[in-house]
Amino acid sequence: MTAPQDRPHVRTEVDGDVWRITLDRPETGNALTPALAAELAAALATRPDRTRAVLLLGNGPRFCVGGDVRSFAGADDPGAFVGQLAHDWHQVIRAMLYCPVPVVAGVQGAVAGAGVGLVGACDLVVCARTTRIRPAYAALGFSPDGGTSWALARALGAPRALDLMLTNGVLTAAEAHLTGLVARLVEDEDLPGTAVALAHEVAAGPIRAMVRTRALVRRAATRTLEEQLDDEARLIAESAADPEGREGVRAFVEKRQPDFRNAR
Structure with a gap:
């Protein structure tokens, strides 16, 4: 039998149009380690071109509890170790944010530390009702990483984000x-099926238009209306010229469902 530390920390599989990525260290709550960061980055980089959406899941009762604190304690130079891990993890977050197809996640149990930033980097998040979300950095005497401060400030606003992070607070799934912070809330037993169905629904859509939409939404909070209008005009023109847009218009005129999968 393969020891937990010797088996892959991330599993991947093609599920039709969906590239399914599963964090697979359930015995540690899918805690972040250098190996997990490297394997997750590789999984995102090796997405097969024929897949049209990414689905991110966590094996076991907890989605991701953040960094592996035991490895911090065992490091000869904790500052260098944690700094390098944050750097590696941030490459993962960037890969999620700029993924050329939409990213869907299904989260359950516990989401803590850098796991919060991972959730914040996804496009659509389905959350099980009993999930608890805790930044947890204050308990370690750490400041946040992994985009956690960005995700929480964007979702909650600065006052509530600071209250949560400075007091080591917890968000319920309903509050999230x-x-x-999360798009959909479902009963625990419905999480796997709902997340899979949503990923396939997204994969059947106009993915290039979705990625343009994602960019517009994420930039909106930091730009003026004039800047946003200019970008909207540019991107809708790109969409109209894109095979997806052409197929969507034809389907509308012909009173049929569009076939975005085959729009090239």
């Missing part, structure tokens, strides 16, 4: 849904 109400504030917009």
